[in-house]
Amino acid sequence: MSEPNTLLYYLKRSTDFLEKKGIPNPRVDAEWLLADLLNLPRIKLYSQFEMPLDPKEIEVYRERIVERSKRKPVAYITGKKGFHKFDFYVNEHTLIPRPETEELVDWFHKESKILFPDKTDLKILDLCTGSGCIAVSLSRLLPDSEIWASDISQEALLVAKKNDEEVTPPGRTPVRYIESDLFQKIDTNLKFHAILSNPPYIPSEEKKEIMEDVLNFEPHLALFIDDFKNFHKPLLETAITYLETGGILALETHPDFADWLLQEGQNLGYRSGTIREDSSQKQRFVILKR
The missing domain is CATH 1.10.8 (Helicase, Ruva Protein; domain 3)
Structure with a gap:
């Protein structure tokens, strides 16, 4: 039978x-x-x-x-992951977009009118763009804005560009992409109203606590750093020079380091800053204003 x-x-x-x-x-x-x-x-x-x-x-x-x-993640098997009403193409060169990053996009989209009440044509940088989920989502949500995106990985940028082509409507200005290790190759004359970033922020010593699905398949370059403070301090120092007066740096981060980031940012000259919790009540986002 x-x-x-x-x-x-x-x-x-x-x-x-x-x-x-x-x-x-x-x-x-x-x-x-x-x-x-x-x-x-x-x-x-x-x-x-x-x-x-x-x-x-x-x-x-x-x-x-x-x-x-x-243990291969479902998103890598299907080649896509839903993020902010869109399906994004993903592969082993990019992180799988997380709900926390979606929360960051939601927050900025809703707050942008309050943060910049007199501007709709914002200039925004997505630093460490990966799949492009932040940059491409914002290009749809804030259609009058000029969106830039950078990543150290050429392979990740190819994924981001593919998502930009598939998600962005015809006639829309495409996201501008730069292959760069943080700000290294970004023109110093560029000034942004906002820099959003989900950089690598998991200390390498925490690898043993990470589930196999992530550890064995997702790119370690986008996840782990050997020294959190030594990585993030120059990021904060350089980011402020790329911000317009009144501009903001919004970082997704490790909850254990949110307080340090806030204090360090203020020590480096940011005018003000706040910490925002994610939906799990973890200190996940640090917002610094120039």
Whole structure:
């Protein structure tokens, strides 16, 4: 007797397999991988349980489930991650966009009218852009603004440019990209109203605490630094020289270092600063004003 070929049958089998492999959310992951394969919204799977899968779909789905069982992140298997109403292409050269970074974009979008009440044509830099999720989202949310993005990784910039082409509507000014180690190759004559950044901020000694999905697959260059303070102090020192008077530097950061960043920023000449918590009540964002 041949085995069933229904969507529900393979979804249950895949869930059981991932559960035995110790994957934390086996049913959710199995659903995301199948929904993406079939080009369906995940919620639509529940009305399609009896739908037959063809042999090619079964083969590809099995391959995806095996990849996930080896801890490869779902976003790298599907090649995309939802961020601020858009799907962003991601690969092993870029971090998978996080909800915390989405919170930073949300905050700046909502606060920009208060921070800069007389300007709609803001000049904004996304430092350490990675997949381009900050820069490209802001180019859609603030269409009158001039958006720049930089990254040390040429491969990451290729991903960001691909996302810019796919997400930005025709006729919109594309994001301007610079391959640069922080500010090293950014023209010193450029001045920005805002610099937003999700730089590497996890101390290398914390690698042992990081889940396998992240440690074994996401780019360490974008995640870890050997010395937090020695990395961030020159970032703060240089960023202030690229800001207009009244401009802001908004950093996503390690909660253990938020207080230090705020104090160091004020020591270096920023006029004021605040710490903002993320949705988990962790001190995740430091906002400094020139």
